[in-house]
Amino acid sequence: MMTPPQVLAVAALGGLAAIIISALFIALALGLYTIIDRIVDLREDHRVRRAHKRQQRADLATCQAISSLPTAHHPRELS
Structure with missing residues (x-):
């Protein structure tokens, strides 16, 4: 049988x-949340950069297509 001080010691421990x-557990949860949040942010940044590069390539292709159009009558500037 345990004495009252022993019961108190076991309860305190x-x-x-x-x-x-x-x-x-709380520290682990916060750490995982931080890691997942950073991964989501990095993925979003990567997606935005890819979309921006794709738009730049499309713009460049448009400019090159316009530049390669033949012009029969090029207007001249008046001096």
């Missing part, structure tokens, strides 16, 4: 262990 485990 159990409570302390619960607090430590809870703190570790």
